Each structure stands twice: as structure tokens, then as C-alpha cells.
Amino acid sequence: MPSLFGRKVKVIHHIDHLHPIMKLTIKTILDSYLPDIVKGYGFKYADPRWGEPIFIPYGYLDGEYxxxxxxxKKVMEEINDRKDDGLNKFKEWYPDVKFFDIYRFVQYSVPGTEEGYTPGIAVDPLMNYNYFKDGMEEVKNEIMGDVVVATPSLSSFTEFKFYDPIINRRNEIIDAYIWLNRTFHENYDKDKMYDETLGRYYMNFIFNFLEEFGKGRRLSEITEGEVLLIPMFVWGKNKTFDNISNNIVDTWKNSKLFKDSMFHEIDALPVILNKQYLNSIIEKYSNKFNKVILISDKKLPQINKCTECPSSLGNLKILKEGNFSKIFLAK
Structure with missing residues (x-):
């Protein structure tokens, strides 16, 4: 029984050698961290530059449950025991961001130990992230006065008020991912292991954080202001759903991704923040603002060639175009 990280622990070389409930726990949390949903609020999970600074060997998770x-709870206790040292390394890599106690779980092995290698799980913390840095830079002199953002995608790094079409669909989103994960594990996991109770618990934990984070700036409805700021994610062809219904699962079921069993490419955010949603916002509220500003996470062609852009922008007068932004006169 060698010493790992200063403590004598049993070396467990495979997840199958853990207690079945711990194995079920790990397989569940690996698929329950909602990466697309946190992206919708301007967050992402930190990518390590090398290794995994917050690592838990399976031996520390040995026991009965x-x-x-x-x-x-045991997993989180082990994270809390070692997260400070690990976060210091993440802060070296990302000195200008804030980190939060929400984690992505991954399987990982440390090579070069007494046993040859030590397998376990690692966690990567949530951090705020500006997906629209280039677009925001282009329009920085235009976003003054009373600004309302049409989605929560800037909420982690600005103080603007925002409308949130995601949070009201919280239960539907969680139900959808429970269905997706259960379907995947039933069909493609030899162990058929996914625990709905824990999956729902962890996804609710993430949503509780997201709901509380922007609480004071979240609008129940869009009223009026000087600038309506619209952040737009440009989804790749493999993330675009052609037949979007009012129900997330129905949209997924009708997609090529689902029919091709590309489960890990299926996200809820493109169903929610889709072109139809942006069109509806522009049609309903643009006349309540002096300017409408579109910013994108990817370069856009000119408005007359921009198939990615909401078509309702064609009813507004274009004032200025950048590589990642378009400014319109709304009144």
C-alpha cells in the first residue's frame, strides 16, 4: 500500500474495482456538468495547460456507500481537501479570471508512480469567460447609457441588465439531459449506469449558482432603453437544428446528430438561443431602443450576405459593420 500525496491509500487501478455505488456516482457526474448551459451565461470550465492540478486517485474513494x-459527498470532500493547491496552478494559467466551486469531472491517470500509473478522476473549475471579446472591443464606444442584453451570455463579466430565456426552461433542460444521458447509457454503456437522482442533483446545483449569480440584473421582461445588445453564438453545422420545436427533446429526436448517435455533440443551448429567438426579440423590442447592436463569437460576412444573422435585422438601418459586430439604427 504505497503512499500517494502524503497519505497511505490503497491503489485501485480500475473504476470497476470501486464500490458499485461510487462507480455509478463517477459515471453519472462525468455526464452532468452542463457545459453548454454555463457557456450561455459567459462561463466555461478551465482547460489545464498540462496535467490535472486537482486530481483524486481512485484509492481515496474506496469504501462502502x-x-x-x-x-x-465523499468526492466533494476530496476535492475540497486539495482544491487550494490546484486552483493556484489554474490561477497561474488564467490570472485575469474568477474561479467558482462548480466543476467538470474527467477520468485521468497520473503516470510515473510506484505502481506505474495511478488512475482516478480530476476536476476543472468553472471560470468566467468572454466569448465576445472581439465584438465587444469593436462596439465599446457604442454601448453606453441604458443597455439591455438580450441573453445572459455577457453576465459573468459585465454589469449590464439582461433578459434570460434559459432560466425559465431550467426544469425542461434538466429533464432533457436526464433523458439524453439515460438513453446513451442504456444503449452504449456496457454497465448501463447513470443515476437520475444524482444527475438531477448536480444539474440543479449548477442552475442554483447561475440563477443567483446575476440575480440583481436579470429582467423579467424587456422594456426600453438606449441600446439593445444581442450576443449571438454562431453554431457550426453539426450544432444547428433544422426543425426546432418548443420542446428540447423533440428537437433533438428529429436531429441528424441524434439519428447518427452523436450524443456528446447534442446541446440544449443551440435549441434555446436560436435564430428564431433572436428574430422574435428584434421584432418585438427593437422599436423601444435607439440602437440595436449585434455581436458574434465568430467573424460575420456583410449583412446582405450574412445567413447566420437574424433576418429581422433587414428591417433596420445599418450604421456600421465590423468583423464581429453590426450596429443598427432602431428608431
């Missing part, structure tokens, strides 16, 4: 929530 009555249910997945108890096993998950």
Missing part, C-alpha cells in the same frame, strides 16, 4: 449522494 449507501447511495450516490453519500458517495458524491
Amino acid at each position: 449507501k447511495d450516490t449522494l453519500q458517495a458524491f
Whole structure:
């Protein structure tokens, strides 16, 4: 029984050698961290530059557990025991961001130990991230006065008021991912292991954080102001859903991604922040603002060639175009 990280622990070389409930816990949290949804609020999980600074060998998770929530509590205890040192390394890599106690879980092995290698799980913390840096730079002199943002995608790094079409669909989103994960594990996991109780618990934990984070700036409805700022994610062809319905699961079921069993490419955010949604915002509210400003996370062609852009922008007068932005006169 060698010493790992200063403590004598049993070396467990495979997840199958853990208690079945801990194995179920790990397989569940690996698929329950909602990367697309946190992106919709201007967050992402930090990518390590090398290795995994917050690593838990399987040996530390050895033991018996009555249910997945108890096993998950043990996982979080181990994270808390070592997160400070790990976060210091992440802060070296990303000195200008804030980190939060929400984590992505990944399987990982440390090579070169006494046993040859040490397998376990690693966690990467949530951080704020500006997906629209270039667009914001182009329009920085235009976003003054009373600004309303049409989505929460800038909420982690600005103080603007924002409308949130995601949070009201919280239960639907969680139900959709429970269905997707359960479907995947039932069909493609030899162990058929995914725990709905823990999956729902962790996704609710993430949503609780997102709901509280922008609480004071979240608008229940868009009223009026000087600038309506519209952040637009440009989805790749493999992320675009042609037949978007009012229901996330129905949209997924009708997609090529689902029919091709590309489960890990299926996201809820492109269903929610789709072109139809942006069109509806522009049609309903643009006349309540002096300017409408579109910013994108990717370069855009000119407005008359921009198939990615909401078609309702064609009803407004274009004032200025940049590589990542378009400014319109709304009144």
C-alpha cells in the first residue's frame, strides 16, 4: 500500500474495482456538468495547460456507500481537501479570471508512480469567460447609457441588465439531459449506469449558482432603453437544428446528430438561443431602443450576405459593420 500525496491509500487501478455505488456516482457526474448551459451565461470550465492540478486517485474513494449522494459527498470532500493547491496552478494559467466551486469531472491517470500509473478522476473549475471579446472591443464606444442584453451570455463579466430565456426552461433542460444521458447509457454503456437522482442533483446545483449569480440584473421582461445588445453564438453545422420545436427533446429526436448517435455533440443551448429567438426579440423590442447592436463569437460576412444573422435585422438601418459586430439604427 504505497503512499500517494502524503497519505497511505490503497491503489485501485480500475473504476470497476470501486464500490458499485461510487462507480455509478463517477459515471453519472462525468455526464452532468452542463457545459453548454454555463457557456450561455459567459462561463466555461478551465482547460489545464498540462496535467490535472486537482486530481483524486481512485484509492481515496474506496469504501462502502449507501447511495450516490453519500458517495458524491465523499468526492466533494476530496476535492475540497486539495482544491487550494490546484486552483493556484489554474490561477497561474488564467490570472485575469474568477474561479467558482462548480466543476467538470474527467477520468485521468497520473503516470510515473510506484505502481506505474495511478488512475482516478480530476476536476476543472468553472471560470468566467468572454466569448465576445472581439465584438465587444469593436462596439465599446457604442454601448453606453441604458443597455439591455438580450441573453445572459455577457453576465459573468459585465454589469449590464439582461433578459434570460434559459432560466425559465431550467426544469425542461434538466429533464432533457436526464433523458439524453439515460438513453446513451442504456444503449452504449456496457454497465448501463447513470443515476437520475444524482444527475438531477448536480444539474440543479449548477442552475442554483447561475440563477443567483446575476440575480440583481436579470429582467423579467424587456422594456426600453438606449441600446439593445444581442450576443449571438454562431453554431457550426453539426450544432444547428433544422426543425426546432418548443420542446428540447423533440428537437433533438428529429436531429441528424441524434439519428447518427452523436450524443456528446447534442446541446440544449443551440435549441434555446436560436435564430428564431433572436428574430422574435428584434421584432418585438427593437422599436423601444435607439440602437440595436449585434455581436458574434465568430467573424460575420456583410449583412446582405450574412445567413447566420437574424433576418429581422433587414428591417433596420445599418450604421456600421465590423468583423464581429453590426450596429443598427432602431428608431
